[in-house]
Amino acid sequence: MDLTKIKDIYASPNYNSKIVVAGWVRAFRGNRFIELNDGSTIQNIQCVITDSNLDTKKINVGSSLKIQGSLIQSIGKGQTFEIEVMDIEILGESDPDKYPIQPKKHSFEFLREQAHLRIRTSTFSAVMRIRSKLAFGVHQFFNEKGFNYVHTPIITSSDAEGAGEMFQVTTLNNNQNEKKGIDYSEDFFGKKTSLTVSGQLEAETYALGLGDVYTFGPTFRAENSNTSRHASEFWMIEPEMAFYDLNDNMDLAESFLKYVLKYIIDSCKEDLKFLDERLLKDQSQKPKNERDELSLIEKINFTIDNKFTRISYSDAFEILKNSNYNKKKKFNYLINEWGCDFQSEHERFLVEKHFKSPVIIYDYPSKIKSFYMRLNDDDKTVRAMDVLFPGIGEIIGGSQREERLDILKKRINEMGIDEKELWWYLDLRKYGTVPHSGFGLGFERLIMFCTGMQNIRDVIPYPRTPKNASF
Amino acid sequence: MDLTKIKDIYASPNYNSKIVVAGWVRAFRGNRFIELNDGSTIQNIQCVITDSNLDTKKINVGSSLKIQGSLIQSIGKGQTFEIEVMDIEILGESDPDKYPIQPKKHSFEFLREQAHLRIRTSTFSAVMRIRSKLAFGVHQFFNEKGFNYVHTPIITSSDAEGAGEMFQVTTLNNNQNEKKGIDYSEDFFGKKTSLTVSGQLEAETYALGLGDVYTFGPTFRAENSNTSRHASEFWMIEPEMAFYDLNDNMDLAESFLKYVLKYIIDSCKEDLKFLDERLLKDQSQKPKNERDELSLIEKINFTIDNKFTRISYSDAFEILKNSNYNKKKKFNYLINEWGCDFQSEHERFLVEKHFKSPVIIYDYPSKIKSFYMRLNDDDKTVRAMDVLFPGIGEIIGGSQREERLDILKKRINEMGIDEKELWWYLDLRKYGTVPHSGFGLGFERLIMFCTGMQNIRDVIPYPRTPKNASF
Numbered sequence: 001m002d003l004t005k006i007k008d009i010y011a012s013p014n015y016n017s018k019i020v021v022a023g024w025v026r027a028f029r030g031n032r033f034i035e036l037n038d039g040s041t042i043q044n045i046q047c048v049i050t051d052s053n054l055d056t057k058k059i060n061v062g063s064s065l066k067i068q069g070s071l072i073q074s075i076g077k078g079q080t081f082e083i084e085v086m087d088i089e090i091l092g093e094s095d096p097d098k099y100p101i102q103p104k105k106h107s108f109e110f111l112r113e114q115a116h117l118r119i120r121t122s123t124f125s126a127v128m129r130i131r132s133k134l135a136f137g138v139h140q141f142f143n144e145k146g147f148n149y150v151h152t153p154i155i156t157s158s159d160a161e162g163a164g165e166m167f168q169v170t171t172l173n174n175n176q177n178e179k180k181g182i183d184y185s186e187d188f189f190g191k192k193t194s195l196t197v198s199g200q201l202e203a204e205t206y207a208l209g210l211g212d213v214y215t216f217g218p219t220f221r222a223e224n225s226n227t228s229r230h231a232s233e234f235w236m237i238e239p240e241m242a243f244y245d246l247n248d249n250m251d252l253a254e255s256f257l258k259y260v261l262k263y264i265i266d267s268c269k270e271d272l273k274f275l276d277e278r279l280l281k282d283q284s285q286k287p288k289n290e291r292d293e294l295s296l297i298e299k300i301n302f303t304i305d306n307k308f309t310r311i312s313y314s315d316a317f318e319i320l321k322n323s324n325y326n327k328k329k330k331f332n333y334l335i336n337e338w339g340c341d342f343q344s345e346h347e348r349f350l351v352e353k354h355f356k357s358p359v360i361i362y363d364y365p366s367k368i369k370s371f372y373m374r375l376n377d378d379d380k381t382v383r384a385m386d387v388l389f390p391g392i393g394e395i396i397g398g399s400q401r402e403e404r405l406d407i408l409k410k411r412i413n414e415m416g417i418d419e420k421e422l423w424w425y426l427d428l429r430k431y432g433t434v435p436h437s438g439f440g441l442g443f444e445r446l447i448m449f450c451t452g453m454q455n456i457r458d459v460i461p462y463p464r465t466p467k468n469a470s471f
Numbered sequence: 472m473d474l475t476k477i478k479d480i481y482a483s484p485n486y487n488s489k490i491v492v493a494g495w496v497r498a499f500r501g502n503r504f505i506e507l508n509d510g511s512t513i514q515n516i517q518c519v520i521t522d523s524n525l526d527t528k529k530i531n532v533g534s535s536l537k538i539q540g541s542l543i544q545s546i547g548k549g550q551t552f553e554i555e556v557m558d559i560e561i562l563g564e565s566d567p568d569k570y571p572i573q574p575k576k577h578s579f580e581f582l583r584e585q586a587h588l589r590i591r592t593s594t595f596s597a598v599m600r601i602r603s604k605l606a607f608g609v610h611q612f613f614n615e616k617g618f619n620y621v622h623t624p625i626i627t628s629s630d631a632e633g634a635g636e637m638f639q640v641t642t643l644n645n646n647q648n649e650k651k652g653i654d655y656s657e658d659f660f661g662k663k664t665s666l667t668v669s670g671q672l673e674a675e676t677y678a679l680g681l682g683d684v685y686t687f688g689p690t691f692r693a694e695n696s697n698t699s700r701h702a703s704e705f706w707m708i709e710p711e712m713a714f715y716d717l718n719d720n721m722d723l724a725e726s727f728l729k730y731v732l733k734y735i736i737d738s739c740k741e742d743l744k745f746l747d748e749r750l751l752k753d754q755s756q757k758p759k760n761e762r763d764e765l766s767l768i769e770k771i772n773f774t775i776d777n778k779f780t781r782i783s784y785s786d787a788f789e790i791l792k793n794s795n796y797n798k799k800k801k802f803n804y805l806i807n808e809w810g811c812d813f814q815s816e817h818e819r820f821l822v823e824k825h826f827k828s829p830v831i832i833y834d835y836p837s838k839i840k841s842f843y844m845r846l847n848d849d850d851k852t853v854r855a856m857d858v859l860f861p862g863i864g865e866i867i868g869g870s871q872r873e874e875r876l877d878i879l880k881k882r883i884n885e886m887g888i889d890e891k892e893l894w895w896y897l898d899l900r901k902y903g904t905v906p907h908s909g910f911g912l913g914f915e916r917l918i919m920f921c922t923g924m925q926n927i928r929d930v931i932p933y934p935r936t937p938k939n940a941s942f
Contacts, residue, residue: 003714005617005682022714024680024903039681039713040617064903066714092874092904099902116673116895117902119680128681132619139610146476146511148603153933154625154666154689155638155704157940167626167640167659169666171693188638188693188703189940195625195640202587202933202942209495209590210510210599211476218625218688222642222659232659233626242510243474243493243537403563424587424942431570431588432495432535433563462624462673469628469660471673471895 001068007040013081015071021045021083022066022091024120027103028059034085036065039119042126042270046074046082054088061103062094062120108458115462115471123278126271127451127459130264134447137263138216138237141256147212147239152199154218157191158421165222166194167232195220200238200438201372201425204401207240207436208428214239216443224466228455231444233464240438246374246383246400249437250360253387253396254308257358261300264450272297272450279452292391293352296452299390306357311350313364313381314338319354320346339365347386347393359388371411373399385439392449398439405429472539478511484552486542492516492554493537493562495591498574499530505556507536510590513597513741517545517553525559532574533565533591579929586933586942594749597742598922598930601735605918608734609687609708612727618683618710623670625689628662629892636693637665638703666691671709671909672843672896675872678711678907679899685710687914695937699926702915704935711909717845717854717871720908721831724858724867725779728829732771735921743768743921750923763862764823767923770861777828782821784835784852785809790825791817810836818857818864830859842882844870856910863920869910876900 004019023038023045035044047067049056059065069083076082100114101121111118118124142149155169171188184192199215206213215238222232239252265272276296283291294302311319320326320335320342333343342361350359363376364384373382387396402408408429412419419426447459457463462471475490494509506515518538520527530536540554547553571585572592582589589595613620626640642659655663670686677684686709693703710723736743747767754762765773782790791797791806791813804814813832821830833856837846844853858867873879879900883890890897918930928934933942 007617022905023682039619040683062902064905091906092900092902094902101902116676116898117680119677120903125681128621128677129619132621135620135622136610136614139607143607146478148510148600149606150599150603150932151606151689151706153704153935153940153942155691155935155940156942158942165642167642169638169640171636171638188695188937189935190938191940193940205587205942206590206599206932209588210596211494212511218622220626224659233624235622427587429563431533431563431565434493434535435562461621461677464624464626464660466659467661469624469626469662469664471624471627471629471676 003066005040006036006038006043006045009045009071009081010041010043013071015073015081017071018068018086019071019083020066020068021047023064025059025061025063025065025094027061028056031056034059034065034067036067037120037125039125042122042129042274046076046079047085048082049085049088051085054085056088058090058093059088060094060096060099062096062099062101064091064094065089066091108455112457112463113470119461122274124458126268126274127447127453128461129271130268130275130451131447131459133264133267134260134443134450135216137260137267138443140263141259142214142239145212147214148206148210150199150203150206150210150213150215151217152196152202152215154196155189155193156196157189157193158201159192159194164197165224166197167220167222169193169195197221198236198238198440200240200440201422203238203240203438204436205424205428207242207438208432208434211243212239212241226466228457229445229448231456231460231463231465234456234460235443237441237443238438240436242434242436244400244437245435246362246385246437249398249400249439250308250310250362250385253360253385253398253439254358257387257396258304260446261304261450265297265300265304272300275451294390296450300450302390303358308358308360308387309355310360310362311355313361316342316350316359316361320349323349323354325349325353339367341368344393347388348390351388351390351393358390361386361388366411369399371415371417372401372408374402375407375411383437387439389449392445395445395449396439396441398437400435400437403429403433403435405433474537476511477507477509477514477516480516480542480552481512481514484542486544486552488542489539489557490542490554491537491539492518494535496530496532496534496536496565498532499527502527505530505536505538507538508591508596510596513593513600513745517547517550518556519553520556520559522556525556527559529561529564530559531565531567531570533567533570533572535562535565536560537562579926583928583934584941590932593745595929597739597745598918598924599932600742601739601746601922602918602930604735604738605731605914605921606687608731608738609914611734612730613685613710616683618685619677619681621670621674621677621681621684621686622688623667623673623686625667626660626664627667628660628664629672630663630665635668636695637668638691638693640664640666668692669707669709669911671711671911672893674709674711674909675907676895676899678713678909679903679905682714683710683712697937699928700916700919702927702931702934702936705927705931706914708912708914709909711907713905713907715871715908716906717833717856717908720869720871720910721779721781721833721856724831724856724869724910725829728858728867729775731917732775732921736768736771736775743771746922765861767921771921773861774829779829779831779858780826781831781833782826784832787813787821787830787832790821794820794825796820796824810838812839815864818859819861822859822861822864829861832857832859840870842886842888843872843879845873846878846882854908858910860920863916866916866920867910867912869908871906871908874900874904874906876904 383400854871
């Protein structure tokens with residue numbers, strides 16, 4: 001008899017039907033009530049043993065069972081239906097004295113060391129189901145819009161991307177007796193190669209042939225900093241659109257975010273509800289003035305329901321400079337001089353206190369932005385944009401790209417980058433250059449926003465951070 | 472006025488409407504007829520200049536234009552409609568003496584060196600649009616089936632995957648004065664790390680919590696071999712399903728392949744037609760006995776329409792051994808002894824000559840398969856399966872996984888792998904182990920099958936192979 005997924009039982013319970021379910025025991029009470037979970041949903045199904053002949057000795061938290069029974073209405077509290085057990089097959093035992101995942105609250109730190117088993121907890125299964133649905137929402141959005149998905153290279157010989165420290169990729173160390181001073185011509189690719197920090201430059205080459213494209217793949221940073229927001233390996237989404245100016249780019253970023261967040265609200269109801277309640281419990285233990293104003297689901301809906309406010313860097317600078325927060329020195333970094341970069345606290349002030357909506361800041365000072373962003377006529381700002389969200393600040397960074405060969409070359413030289421490194425990127429401006437734009441979104445930051453998880457290590461199955469590449 | 476995509480014009484031509492299109496010039500004939508392509512489709516739109524006041528000097532192959540005009544029925548041959556040009560804006564020029572992509576047939580070898588521009592050719596834009604649609608079809612299939620997408624780690628400290636030579640990931644070389652003998656405790660992750668060759672083992676951990684999962688990400692092999700079928704960086708799809716036995720696994724593999732191929736047939740009609748005709752032209756230049764029996768689209772439909780034949784290794788061995796091909800020594804490798812691995816020529820014989828259907832071979836000799844495959848009661852075969860396709864042989868390899876702790880440990884020891892390396896993998900068999908199965912599919916092999924491209928370098932935007940990591 002085919003297995004029925006617990007998710008399908010909840011979607012349309014077929015009373016008095018015989019069914020077979022299989023999953024892992026989350027709890028076993030009174031030698032009678034099994035809470036079984038199969039990963040298809042956050043909800044367990046209660047299986048009730050009434051036949052005293054059934055052997056229950058090997059039923060423990062963590063053991064895996066195949067249960068045959070009849071779906072009946074439950075008279076107990078907490079569930080509307082349950083399975084009256086007819087037969088149990090023990091698929092795999094679990095020694096209750098050794099199994100690390102007990103039916104109690106474990107710290108996230110402890111669970112990171114059990115990353116292969118933490119997926120069997122409610123919190124992590126909810127987070128990872130949301131991660132999966134978010135990824136699908138991303139692909140579906142771009143597919144519906146006619147974008148082409150491009151797999152830009154992971155191993156790169158370019159170090160002009162400039163987004164951060166890079167990991168080297170080599171086979172030289174396989175032969176442990178090389179001399180001091182490394183001869184990269186003998187390396188696998190015949191030169192020094194690294195792990196990509198961004199697929200943008202290659203994505204631009206494809207946008208200037210296919211029109212609208214996006215990347216969605218892993219990127220890497222070898223920065224030796226341990227924070228709750230940075231990982232050495234993370235996934236990025238980078239759309240790139242020919243014939244888009246910065247306004248088109250802002251329109252796309254706004255509709256993209258609203259689409260994927262709406263998709264999550266619609267497709268992950270139970271998981272969001274669980275995480276929302278979890279967070280509310282955490283919040284209730286904090287002093288009142290430190291609690292978030294919005295709950296998790298409210299925060300997501302806040303970004304779906306509100307039009308994103310668009311404001312230039314210069315105007316945002318004035319607002320921040322003249323704000324009470326600045327005057328009363330409530331900011332850790334005071335805003336004094338035009339040209340400074342905004343910190344997360346400033347971004348959140350604009351979103352949460354001033355505008356009470358998501359905000360897009362555009363036309364940033366060129367000095368704090370990358371070489372490929374299009375220079376404005378004022379010669380001091382570039383057509384960059386950052387999208388700011390409540391709770392986290394920047395979620396998207398993008399720009400219209402510099403499509404004029406002479407100005408791009410000037411900017412490359414100013415930054416001290418070797419032009420020859422970027423010959424193919426410059427070719428795009430020599431042959432049929434067009435106005436084009438794009439943006440980048442750190443996928444994990446979006447997951448953290450949707451799940452309320454505070455540490456990036458808890459939204460990645462097997463996170464990689466300095467001194468940690470376990471599993 | 473908003474831009475109209477050429478694809479949308481072909482989908483529903485709105486005659487006598489004013490439209491604006493933008494794209495790149497593919498051809499310019501008689502100072503009058505522009506073939507414009509915007510990447511949204513393989514089809515160009517013909518734009519006809521009738522106004523002799525328009526300046527056409529800067530219109531060349533490769534230049535980018537914005538054209539305003541009126542969509543009218545064409546009286547010329549080769550197209551049913553065309554744009555009567557009212558205004559042209561030159562967005563980017565293209566020096567006809569320098570632009571590498573001319574309106575003639577370039578060799579694939581030449582185009583690989585112009586990988587940033589080859590996407591502007593019909594062949595590569597068709598291949599890469601199909602690549603993108605195939606990826607979406609993969610995600611859609613698994614999403615519809617309730618699978619969760621898992622991002623398994625790219626950087627790994629495990630070298631027990633055993634699928635091939637690995638690239639090292641390091642920051643030690645950033646500091647070029649290390650001594651002979653490398654102290655990995657000083658490396659970024661505090662130990663030796665490499666690029667993953669497979670996400671399977673980590674995917675198994677997630678299947679044993681979420682039920683049905685799949686990976687779809689880049690994998691790496693540092694094998695120093697230059698063939699048309701191997702790249703150092705390629706994308707793999709690896710589903711992993713709790714409670715699936717090998718038969719369920721075969722069912723899933725068959726329905727998966729049929730689904731994505733049907734999706735391509737439905738969504739990439741024009742691109743497939745173009746590639747089909749391209750291949751037919753190539754074939755017509757070959758001697759008759761060397762031509763493929765099936766055209767590209769026929770080959771795809773062959774796999775959609777036929778039930779996959781399932782046969783054990785031992786039975787397949789007998790068929791091959793007793794075949795006329797073997798007896799008349801038409802095989803390069805003759806089939807004599809039970810236990811040998813089948814070559815592509817044998818696989819193709821079974822598919823194309825003997826069964827005339829895709830074939831799944833199962834229950835392979837354990838000696839030629841991996842440690843994690845479930846041992847049969849005969850003690851000499853494992854529950855492995857390979858799916859074989861016309862033209863290419865193996866497209867999928869999979870197995871039911873060994874879920875029994877004692878037998879798995881024995882196999883690990885036999886293979887000389889250090890048990891401690893796999894402590895977390897063994898944990899899955901200690902705590903709630905369940906029967907489970909999965910398979911792996913090299914994404915590029917699927918693209919090659921769908922596009923008829925003969926070299927893996929031509930289905931990857933920026934291929935990485937020994938001594939080549941350009942762009």
